[in-house]
Amino acid sequence: MTGYLARRNPTVKLALLFAVSLATFFLFDPVTPAVLYLLALAAIVIGARPEPRALAAAHLPLLAFALGILMVNALSRPGTVLWQAGAARVTVEGLEVGAALGARALLIGILSFGFVVCTDAVALLTSLYQHARLNERVCFALVAGYRMLQQLGGEWEVIRYAQRVRAPLGRHGQPKAGPARFGLAAFALLVMMVRRGERVAQSLEARGLGRGARTVWRPVPLTSHDGWFAVAVLGGVALTIGVSVLAGVARGPSALFGG
Amino acid sequence: MPASHPTVTDPVVQLTEVTVHTPRRPAPLLHTVTLSIAPGERMLLLGTSGAGKSTLLHTISGGIPHSVNADLSGQVLVNGRDTSASTVVDIAMTVGVLGQDPSSSVTMSQVDQEVAFPLENQGVPAAEITGRVQEALSLVGAAHLAGRGTSTLSGGELQRVALAGTLVGRPAVLLLDEPTAMLDAHGVTMVRAAVAAAGVDGAAGTAPAVVLVEHRLDELAGPAGLAGLPPRTVLLGDGGVVLADGPTVAVLKEQAATLHRAGCWLPLEAELWAVAPAVGPDDAETAPGPDDESAGRGGAPIADVRGLALLDSFAAPSGAAATLRATPTPGRTLLEGTGLSVSRDRVRRRTARRPGPRILLRDVDIRLTAGEIVAVLGANGCGKTSLLLTLAGLVDPAAGRIEGQRPGLVFQNPEHQFLRHTVAEEIGYGLPGSAADRAGIVAHRLAGHRLEHLADQNPHRLSGGEKRRLSLAAMLAHDRPVLLADEPTFGLDRRDTLATATALTEAAATGRGILFSSHDLRFVAALADRLLVLGDGRLLADGPIEAVLADADLLRTAGLTLPPLVSWLLHRHPGALRRTLHRLDTAPAVDPVPAVVS
Numbered sequence: 001m002t003g004y005l006a007r008r009n010p011t012v013k014l015a016l017l018f019a020v021s022l023a024t025f026f027l028f029d030p031v032t033p034a035v036l037y038l039l040a041l042a043a044i045v046i047g048a049r050p051e052p053r054a055l056a057a058a059h060l061p062l063l064a065f066a067l068g069i070l071m072v073n074a075l076s077r078p079g080t081v082l083w084q085a086g087a088a089r090v091t092v093e094g095l096e097v098g099a100a101l102g103a104r105a106l107l108i109g110i111l112s113f114g115f116v117v118c119t120d121a122v123a124l125l126t127s128l129y130q131h132a133r134l135n136e137r138v139c140f141a142l143v144a145g146y147r148m149l150q151q152l153g154g155e156w157e158v159i160r161y162a163q164r165v166r167a168p169l170g171r172h173g174q175p176k177a178g179p180a181r182f183g184l185a186a187f188a189l190l191v192m193m194v195r196r197g198e199r200v201a202q203s204l205e206a207r208g209l210g211r212g213a214r215t216v217w218r219p220v221p222l223t224s225h226d227g228w229f230a231v232a233v234l235g236g237v238a239l240t241i242g243v244s245v246l247a248g249v250a251r252g253p254s255a256l257f258g259g
Numbered sequence: 260m261p262a263s264h265p266t267v268t269d270p271v272v273q274l275t276e277v278t279v280h281t282p283r284r285p286a287p288l289l290h291t292v293t294l295s296i297a298p299g300e301r302m303l304l305l306g307t308s309g310a311g312k313s314t315l316l317h318t319i320s321g322g323i324p325h326s327v328n329a330d331l332s333g334q335v336l337v338n339g340r341d342t343s344a345s346t347v348v349d350i351a352m353t354v355g356v357l358g359q360d361p362s363s364s365v366t367m368s369q370v371d372q373e374v375a376f377p378l379e380n381q382g383v384p385a386a387e388i389t390g391r392v393q394e395a396l397s398l399v400g401a402a403h404l405a406g407r408g409t410s411t412l413s414g415g416e417l418q419r420v421a422l423a424g425t426l427v428g429r430p431a432v433l434l435l436d437e438p439t440a441m442l443d444a445h446g447v448t449m450v451r452a453a454v455a456a457a458g459v460d461g462a463a464g465t466a467p468a469v470v471l472v473e474h475r476l477d478e479l480a481g482p483a484g485l486a487g488l489p490p491r492t493v494l495l496g497d498g499g500v501v502l503a504d505g506p507t508v509a510v511l512k513e514q515a516a517t518l519h520r521a522g523c524w525l526p527l528e529a530e531l532w533a534v535a536p537a538v539g540p541d542d543a544e545t546a547p548g549p550d551d552e553s554a555g556r557g558g559a560p561i562a563d564v565r566g567l568a569l570l571d572s573f574a575a576p577s578g579a580a581a582t583l584r585a586t587p588t589p590g591r592t593l594l595e596g597t598g599l600s601v602s603r604d605r606v607r608r609r610t611a612r613r614p615g616p617r618i619l620l621r622d623v624d625i626r627l628t629a630g631e632i633v634a635v636l637g638a639n640g641c642g643k644t645s646l647l648l649t650l651a652g653l654v655d656p657a658a659g660r661i662e663g664q665r666p667g668l669v670f671q672n673p674e675h676q677f678l679r680h681t682v683a684e685e686i687g688y689g690l691p692g693s694a695a696d697r698a699g700i701v702a703h704r705l706a707g708h709r710l711e712h713l714a715d716q717n718p719h720r721l722s723g724g725e726k727r728r729l730s731l732a733a734m735l736a737h738d739r740p741v742l743l744a745d746e747p748t749f750g751l752d753r754r755d756t757l758a759t760a761t762a763l764t765e766a767a768a769t770g771r772g773i774l775f776s777s778h779d780l781r782f783v784a785a786l787a788d789r790l791l792v793l794g795d796g797r798l799l800a801d802g803p804i805e806a807v808l809a810d811a812d813l814l815r816t817a818g819l820t821l822p823p824l825v826s827w828l829l830h831r832h833p834g835a836l837r838r839t840l841h842r843l844d845t846a847p848a849v850d851p852v853p854a855v856v857s
Contacts, residue, residue, distance in 0.1 A: 162678075204366060
């Protein structure tokens with residue numbers, strides 16, 4: 001993880017993600033969120049340098065989701081009929097609102113993707129403890145949970161092997177598989193993780209977590225750079241919305257009611 | 260000085276008439292235990308499984324009565340404070356605990372963060388933490404690991420990091436609960452050195468008092484033999500009562516037969532005392548001194564001359580060794596791998612952008628015939644488990660081919676294998692045939708592996724030895740011609756280890772081929788007919804036990820270390836290794852004759 005965005009404070013990044021998402025909740029024209037999406041995409045490509053494959057892969061579900069929103073709105077919203085075939089009809093208002101909501105989904109999606117690729121999970125939790133006063137028990141239980149998550153793949157693989165070696169053979173000589181067996185293995189994994197979780201909780205307590213007044217050995221830095229970063233992001237969003245309002249493009253929630 | 264600070268002569272741990280009950284069992288886990296431990300004192304805690312060793316550690320750490328659902332009567336003082344009136348978190352300031360499974364005790368993803376964590380919780384100033392983290396890591400010989408991710412460490416490395424994380428808080432008491440149970444020989448050596456270093460007063464302050472629970476006493480004691488063990492031993496008997504408390508050598512001398520019969524591992528000296536009480540020095544307390552390193556006694560595994568003579572007599576060809584299994588004549592081939600390359604990466608078609616899989620082993624030729632028992636040896640990470648998975652048909656070979664019928668495989672951690680809610684259902688899982696056939700097989704296996712009384716229990720609630728017996732029973736229930744087993748004796752006590760050896764021997768006697776991996780060279784030497792040694796990414800050797808084990812260069816390349824007993828027998832009684840070990844394993848314990856006071 002390198003690049004400008006990776007060096008920013010995780011709590012600041014998380015707060016900005018929420019703030020920008022919240023701001024788009026009041027935008028119901030397709031253009032403003034689409035512009036914001038393009039700006040966010042550019043900023044993430046430059047500031048976090050994600051692998052092109054990962055970026056493309058992240059877009060697949062986002063695009064499907066956005067398309068779904070567009071279709072539902074276009075087909076279900078009342079208004080000026082643009083196209084009709086039998087009971088199915090597409091309205092202008094439906095298309096506009098659908099495109100707006102779809103673009104919003106893309107924007108929030110790409111911001112979340114950008115956040116994940118440039119943020120270390122442990123640094124995030126440490127920072128949330130330091131800067132957002134997250135409870136230390138919650139915070140370090142999550143840190144320990146993160147380590148358990150890293151081990152999950154290996155445990156799952158071994159459980160599936162252990163199951164396959166005893167499974168009866170199917171018609172083609174392959175061990176039988178199926179949803180029931182998958183469920184059994186998932187349950188076995190769950191049992192193991194619960195038991196391990198118990199031990200981890202005991203271990204955290206035995207090392208004095210929750211005594212109060214703890215120090216942070218290697219604090220996650222919160223610098224003036226983070227302040228300027230927040231100003232730039234919020235300023236950029238405000239500017240985009242301002243221009244859009246002045247140009248008469250922006251529309252508020254009234255768009256929902258044909259206003 | 261505040262009243263809570265004890266003076267130097269006060270015990271750091273004081274248990275008075277401590278009795279522990281759980282709601283689920285009528286009998287107490289500990290019964291009127293009275294015990295005191297001086298600052299810096301080192302104590303070995305012995306007892307059969309279920310005698311209350313872990314319970315005693317829990318009462319000192321405050322887990323009982325605070326975290327575990329159990330009633331405690333009597334008084335437990337740690338550093339002068341009553342544990343019932345403190346919290347676990349407060350007691351943690353004084354008591355450090357190191358358990359057997361570092362993968363669940365290590366909770367951070369970076370080594371240095373892991374070691375710093377207890378200090379952060381204590382509110383130690385950040386500037387001071389850096390120095391103390393380095394100091395604790397250096398103490399256990401792990402300074403070079405500081406910047407590593409914890410998920411990249413071997414078991415031995417991880418356990419040392421966990422120990423550093425325990426010592427960094429400068430505890431007054433250190434509780435070690437089978438710290439080497441899950442480690443290979445190299446890992447045990449690492450942990451032994453680290454524990455020894457932790458026990459020396461140094462820059463880190465006064466050495467903590469140590470309470471050690473350990474199965475593998477010979478390995479942990481190392482070349483110093485009995486002198487390498489804590490000088491004091493407390494023995495817990497059934498029902499959680501203190502049976503003996505005194506100097507280690509004296510307690511072992513007196514209780515060797517009892518412990519041996521109960522299925523405990525003993526240091527070799529004590530194992531010989533158990534089967535022949537006349538062996539050993541008359542004044543046990545002046546027995547092997549700290550200078551009796553193996554180098555100084557001609558490579559002999561013990562200093563005790565009469566014990567060596569007993570081993571010599573076991574090696575003699577005469578005598579009844581009727582139960583000793585003869586090396587089988589090669590039968591028909593059951594499983595054959597030719598030109599195998601082993602990899603854990605999914606084998607897919609190679610493309611320009613996709614590099615080939617990472618190969619762990621190349622050009623391996625393996626043949627397993629009916630009735631033979633073959634052991635696979637090699638250092639941690641050499642590919643033993645991956646080879647077994649490949650032979651079992653669970654992982655595709657990156658090259659080469661495997662011929663033979665579908666083998667069975669018993670996994671290293673039995674918990675990975677459990678898919679059902681009761682022991683009986685677990686054995687029946689995946690069995691072919693009619694319901695009546697399956698019930699018959701299950702009943703047969705329950706009886707054959709001492710599991711009948713546990714048939715309705717949840718597999719996860721069993722003890723370590725019971726879990727292992729179940730995993731073996733569940734696989735043997737499938738009548739496969741080849742049985743593969745990954746570390747089948749890991750973490751077992753003496754009785755369960757011998758029971759596993761018997762189960763594998765019986766399976767071989769019915770014409771099965773057995774191939775197992777192990778770190779326990781004494782177990783391997785007593786059981787296997789043939790050895791495969793892995794190292795350097797290939798099969799280094801394939802041959803009869805003694806020929807392979809006597810090849811010092813080979814062992815060095817493979818990173819293997821012979822236990823002193825095996826090494827000595829190879830030199831002194833070539834050709835008699837298996838016979839001698841078998842007699843030692845099967846010799847019954849004999850109670851010592853009480854000394855007549857004249």
